[in-house]
Amino acid sequence: xxxxxxxxxxxxxxxxxxxxxxxxxxxxxxxxxxxxxxxxxxxxxxxxxxxxxxxxxxxxxxxxxxxxxxxxxxxxxxxxxxxxxxxxxxxxxxxxxxxxxxxxxxxxxxxxxxxxxxxxxxxxxxxxxxxxxxxxxxxxxxxxxxxxxxxxxxxxxxxxxxxxxxxxxxxxxxxxxxxxxxxxxxxxxxxxxxxxxxxxxxxxxxxxxxxxxxxxxxxxxxxxxxxxxxxxxxxxxxxxxxxxxxxxxxxxxxxxxxxxxxxxxxxxxxxxxxxxxxxxxxxxxxxxxxxxxxxxxxxxxxxxxxxxxxxxxxxxxxxxxxxxxxxxxxxxxxxxxxxxxxxxxxxxxxxxxxxxxxxxxxxxxxxxxxxxxxxxxxxxxxxxxxxxxxxxxxxxxxxxxxxxxxxxxxxxxxxxxxxxxxxxxxxx
Amino acid sequence: xxxxxxxxxxxxxxxxxxxxxxxxxxxxxxxxxxxxxxxxxxxxxxxxxxxxxxxxxxxxxxxxxxxxxxxxxxxxxxxxxxxxxxxxxxxxxxxxxxxxxxxxxxxxxxxxxxxxxxxxxxxxxxxxxxxxxxxxxxxxxxxxxxxxxxxxxxxxxxxxxxxxxxxxxxxxxxxxxxxxxxxxxxxxxxxxxxxxxxxxxxxxxxxxxxxxxxxxxxxxxxxxxxxxxxxxxxxxxxxxxxxxxxxxxxxxxxxxxxxxxxxxxxxxxxxxxxxxxxxxxxxxxxxxxxxxxxxxxxxxxxxxxxxxxxxxxxxxxxxxxxxxxxxxxxxxxxxxxxxxxxxxxxxxxxxxxxxxxxxxxxxxxxxxxxxxxxxxxxxxxxxxxxxxxxxxxxxxxxxxxxxxxxxxxxxxxxxxxxxxxxxxxxxxxxxxxxxxxxxxxxxxxxxxxxxxxxxxxxxxxxxxxxxxxxxxxxxxxxxxxxxxxxxxxxxxxxxxxxxxxx
Numbered sequence: 001x002x003x004x005x006x007x008x009x010x011x012x013x014x015x016x017x018x019x020x021x022x023x024x025x026x027x028x029x030x031x032x033x034x035x036x037x038x039x040x041x042x043x044x045x046x047x048x049x050x051x052x053x054x055x056x057x058x059x060x061x062x063x064x065x066x067x068x069x070x071x072x073x074x075x076x077x078x079x080x081x082x083x084x085x086x087x088x089x090x091x092x093x094x095x096x097x098x099x100x101x102x103x104x105x106x107x108x109x110x111x112x113x114x115x116x117x118x119x120x121x122x123x124x125x126x127x128x129x130x131x132x133x134x135x136x137x138x139x140x141x142x143x144x145x146x147x148x149x150x151x152x153x154x155x156x157x158x159x160x161x162x163x164x165x166x167x168x169x170x171x172x173x174x175x176x177x178x179x180x181x182x183x184x185x186x187x188x189x190x191x192x193x194x195x196x197x198x199x200x201x202x203x204x205x206x207x208x209x210x211x212x213x214x215x216x217x218x219x220x221x222x223x224x225x226x227x228x229x230x231x232x233x234x235x236x237x238x239x240x241x242x243x244x245x246x247x248x249x250x251x252x253x254x255x256x257x258x259x260x261x262x263x264x265x266x267x268x269x270x271x272x273x274x275x276x277x278x279x280x281x282x283x284x285x286x287x288x289x290x291x292x293x294x295x296x297x298x299x300x301x302x303x304x305x306x307x308x309x310x311x312x313x314x315x316x317x318x319x320x321x322x323x324x325x326x327x328x329x330x331x332x333x334x335x336x337x338x339x340x341x342x343x344x345x346x347x348x349x350x351x352x353x354x355x356x357x358x359x360x361x362x363x364x365x366x367x368x369x370x371x372x373x374x375x376x377x378x379x380x381x382x383x384x385x386x387x388x389x390x391x392x393x394x395x396x397x398x399x400x401x402x403x404x405x406x407x408x409x410x411x412x413x414x415x416x417x418x419x420x421x422x423x424x425x426x427x428x
Numbered sequence: 429x430x431x432x433x434x435x436x437x438x439x440x441x442x443x444x445x446x447x448x449x450x451x452x453x454x455x456x457x458x459x460x461x462x463x464x465x466x467x468x469x470x471x472x473x474x475x476x477x478x479x480x481x482x483x484x485x486x487x488x489x490x491x492x493x494x495x496x497x498x499x500x501x502x503x504x505x506x507x508x509x510x511x512x513x514x515x516x517x518x519x520x521x522x523x524x525x526x527x528x529x530x531x532x533x534x535x536x537x538x539x540x541x542x543x544x545x546x547x548x549x550x551x552x553x554x555x556x557x558x559x560x561x562x563x564x565x566x567x568x569x570x571x572x573x574x575x576x577x578x579x580x581x582x583x584x585x586x587x588x589x590x591x592x593x594x595x596x597x598x599x600x601x602x603x604x605x606x607x608x609x610x611x612x613x614x615x616x617x618x619x620x621x622x623x624x625x626x627x628x629x630x631x632x633x634x635x636x637x638x639x640x641x642x643x644x645x646x647x648x649x650x651x652x653x654x655x656x657x658x659x660x661x662x663x664x665x666x667x668x669x670x671x672x673x674x675x676x677x678x679x680x681x682x683x684x685x686x687x688x689x690x691x692x693x694x695x696x697x698x699x700x701x702x703x704x705x706x707x708x709x710x711x712x713x714x715x716x717x718x719x720x721x722x723x724x725x726x727x728x729x730x731x732x733x734x735x736x737x738x739x740x741x742x743x744x745x746x747x748x749x750x751x752x753x754x755x756x757x758x759x760x761x762x763x764x765x766x767x768x769x770x771x772x773x774x775x776x777x778x779x780x781x782x783x784x785x786x787x788x789x790x791x792x793x794x795x796x797x798x799x800x801x802x803x804x805x806x807x808x809x810x811x812x813x814x815x816x817x818x819x820x821x822x823x824x825x826x827x828x829x830x831x832x833x834x835x836x837x838x839x840x841x842x843x844x845x846x847x848x849x850x851x852x853x854x855x856x857x858x859x860x861x862x863x864x865x866x867x868x869x870x871x872x873x874x875x876x877x878x879x880x881x882x883x884x885x886x887x888x889x890x891x892x893x894x895x896x897x898x899x900x901x902x903x904x905x906x907x908x909x910x911x912x913x914x915x916x917x918x919x920x921x922x923x924x925x926x927x928x929x930x
Contacts, residue, residue: 048509326847341862344829354853356872359844363872367857370865 007041033147063203066229077197091178149181169200176201186216199225242268281314458692497634582638606642640670728787731759742774784817793823
C-alpha cells in the first residue's frame with residue numbers, strides 16, 4: 001500500500017539531521033530499523049492510534065524550545081533512596097556526576113561500548129522487542145529511536161541487585177532533543193528496581209526494552225519531570241516469562257505533551273504484569289497513556305491502573321488494550337482508567353479495549369470520569385476539615401489505587417509527597 | 429432436541445416447548461418464494477439511480493438528492509476499521525432493484541396482492557391481515573394490534589391498519605408512497621439525521637434506496653397500536669437498501685418493531701439500510717429490532733452482509749428514544765444505532781443482544797452524543813460468541829462541553845462459548861465537561877460452570893442448560909422488548925446457539 005505522503009514527509013523532516021552510526025550487531029540493528037521506518041513513515045493525527053493526541057510536535061524536524069524548569073526547594077525525586085545514580089544531561093550520559101555503575105551488582109554498559117562486543121546479550125533484545133511491538137499497531141517513533149539513539153544503557157541482572165539503579169535526567173538547554181534507548185535483561189530468578197526521574201530535554205523520544213526471564217522480578221518507577229513545556233514520547237516494551245513479574249509505575253506532573261506507551265507481552269505461564277500511572281495536570285497539559293497488554297501464557301495476571309487529575313483545560317487520554325490470544329486460558333485481566341475533572345474546562349478521552357480469543361478467562365475493564373464527589377467533600381467539611389485540605393485528601397484518595405501498585409513503601413511515600421506538594425502549589 | 433420426546437415439566441407450558449421445537453433445527457426462514465421478478469439491470473450507475481427513482485414515480489428533487497449521493501459515493505472508499513473480514517464486495521455484480529412482477533401495477537389494497545406473496549408472509553408468521561398476530565401469540569381481536577408494512581426485496585407490498593391509523597392522524601406507509609403523498613414532510617426530514625454524506629454505506633443507500641417505511645406521529649398523539657415493518661430478501665444476488673424515516677412530533681409516542689429474514693443461499697447478499705428518527709419535544713420512540721437475516725452455513729458460506737446506519741435525533745427538550753436490538757442473524761453485522769441527545773433533558777437508551785455462532789462476525793454498538801444539558805443515556809450490551817464467531821462491541825459516549833450535568837452508564841458483557849471464538853470491546857469515551865458523570869464497565873467471561881451444573885442436576889440436557897443460562901445473561905435486554913418480540917427473541921437466543929456446545 002502506498003504510504004500517505006504526510007507520513008513520508010514527516011519522516012524525511014524528522015530524520016534529516018540524524019545519522020545512523022555504529023558497526024557490528026548494533027549498527028546492523030539500527031540499519032534494520034531505518035529500513036522498517038521507511039516503510040512506516042511517522043504518525044500523523046489522522047492515524048487511529050493518534051486519535052486523541054496530535055503527534056505533530058513529536059515528529060517535527062526540530063523541538064519546540066522549552067523553558068528550563070526551576071524545581072525551587074523541592075528535593076529531587078527518589079533523593080532519599082539508596083541507589084546507583086546514572087546522570088544524563090540533555091539526554092547525554094554524564095560520568096562526572098554519576099556513581100560507579102559496578103556498585104549495583106549488575107552489568108551496566110553504555111550503548112557506545114557495546115557495539116564492539118561481538119556476541120553481546122543485548123543483540124537479542126535491542127530493537128527485537130520493539131519490532132515485536134509493531135504488530136498489530138505501528139509505533140514508528142520507537143523505531144526512529146532504535147535507528148538513531150546513541151545514548152542509553154544495557155543492564156543485565158543475573159541475581160537480586162544490591163540496590164536500585166536510578167536514571168536521573170537533567171535539562172540545561174531549551175532546545176535539547178533527546179533520544180534514549182535502554183535495554184534491560186533479567187536472567188532467571190534475578191530482581192531489579194529501576195528508577196527514572198527528572199526533566200530530560202525539551203523533547204524526549206525514549207525506548208526501554210525489558211526482557212524478564214522466567215521467575216525474574218522487575219520494578220520500574222518513574223517520576224517524569226515537572227517541567228511545563230516538555231514534549232515526550234516514551235515506550236516501554238517488555239516480555240515477561242513464566243512465573244515472572246513486571247511492574248511499572250509512572251508519575252506525571254506537568255508537561256505540555258506526554259505520550260507514555262507500555263507494550264507488554266506475557267509469554268510464559270503464570271506471569272504477572274502491572275502497569276500503573278498517576279497524572280496531574282493544570283492548564284496546558286496533554287497526557288496520553290497508551291497500553292497494549294498481550295496474554296499468551298496461561299494463568300497470567302495483568303492489571304492496568306491509570307488515574308488522572310485534570311484542571312484548567314488539561315487533557316487526559318487513555319488508550320488501553322487487553323489482548324488475550326487463543327490458548328491463553330485462565331487469564332485474569334483487569335483495567336481501570338479514571339479521571340477527576342476539577343473544573344469544567346478539562347477533558348478526558350478514553351478508549352479501553354478488550355480483544356479476547358480464549359473462553360476460560362476473567363477480563364474486565366472500567367472507566368469513569370467526573371468531578372469531586374460533593375457528598376464526600378461535605379462530609380469532610382462537616383468534620384472540620386478545611387475545604388482545600390478536604391479536596392486534596394479526596395484527590396490523593398482517588399490516586400491511591402495507582403500508587404498502591406508500587407511495592408517499595410519508601411518509594412511510594414516519595415511519590416505521595418511529590419503529589420501533595422503539587423496539590424499545594426496548584427490550588428483549585 | 430430434534431425427534432426427542434420432550435417431556436413437559438412443571439413450570440414450562442407445552443406451548444413454549446412446542447414453539448421452541450418448531451423453531452429449532454436449522455435456520456427456519458431459509459426457504460424461498462418462487463415468484464417472477466422484474467430486475468433492474470445488474471450493476472450500479474447513474475442510470476440505475478434514475479431507473480429506481482422513476483420506478484417510484486419520484487419528483488425531481490428526490491432524484492437530484494439521489495444523484496448527488498451517488499456521485500459522492502463513487503469517490504468514497506469502503507471502511508475497514510470494523511473487526512470483520514469478508515471478501516471484497518463487487519458492487520457491480522448486484523441487482524439494485526427487484527420487484528415481484530405482480531406488483532407492476534400497484535395493488536389498491538392488500539386484498540389485491542398476489543396470494544403467493546401473502547403466503548410468504550403468512551409462513552413467516554406475519555399474516556398481512558388486519559389482526560394482531562406475531563410469533564404465534566394470538567391476542568383477542570381489538571386488544572393489541574400491530575400494523576405491518578411488508579417490504580419484499582425492493583418494494584413495499586402494503587401496509588395494514590392504514591385507515592385506523594389515519595383516524596388518529598398517524599401516517600404509516602412505504603417511503604416511496606410518502607415521497608409522493610407527503611413530500612413536504614419527507615423533504616424536510618430525510619437526510620437530516622443521517623446525511624447522504626454520512627458514511628460509505630449510508631451514502632450508497634441514499635443513492636439507491638428502493639423502499640422502506642415512513643411514519644409520522646402528529647403532536648400529542650399516542651400511536652394507537654404498535655407499528656412494524658417486516659423485511660424479506662427473496663431474490664438472488666439482490667441487495668436490499670431500505671430507508672426508514674420516523675418523525676415523532678411534540679408529545680407523541682410510538683413503538684416500532686422491525687423484523688427481517690432471508691432465504692438460504694450460498695452467495696452472500698448485501699443489505700445496507702438507513703433508519704432515521706426525528707423526535708421532537710416531549711416525544712418518545714421505542715425502536716425494537718429482531719434481526720434474523722440468514723447467517724450463512726456452519727462454514728461461513730453465504731449469508732447476509734448487513735451494513736446498517738441507524739440514528740435517532742432527540743432534537744428538542746425531553747425527547748426520548750430507546751433502541752432495543754436482538755442480533756442473531758447475518759454473516760456480517762456492521763451496525764451502530766445511535767442517539768443524538770440535542771434537546772435539554774433528552775434521553776437515549778440502547779439495549780442489545782448480539783449472538784454470533786459458527787462463522788458469523790458482528791461488529792455492533794451505539795453512539796451516545798450528549799449535546800444538551802442534563803441529558804441521560806444508558807447502554808446495556810450483551811455479546812455472545814460461539815463456534816468460530818467474532819463479536820465486537822464498538823461504541824462512543826461523547827459529552828460535549830455544553831452538555832453539563834449529564835449522565836451515562838454503560839455496561840458491556842461478553843460471554844464466550846468454546847475456545848475458538850472471540851469477544852471484543854472497543855468503547856470510545858470522550859468527556860469534555862466535569863459536571864457530567866460517565867461510567868463504563870465491561871466484563872468477559874465464559875458460561876458459569878456452577879450454573880450449568882445446577883441446571884444439569886435438575887435434568888436439563890447441556891444445550892437447554894446453556895440456552896437457559898444465556899437467556900439469564902440477556903435478561904436485562906430481553907425485558908426491554910415488547911412482549912411478543914421478547915418471546916420470539918428468547919426462542920431465537922436458544923436456536924442461534926444450537927450446536928455450540930459439546
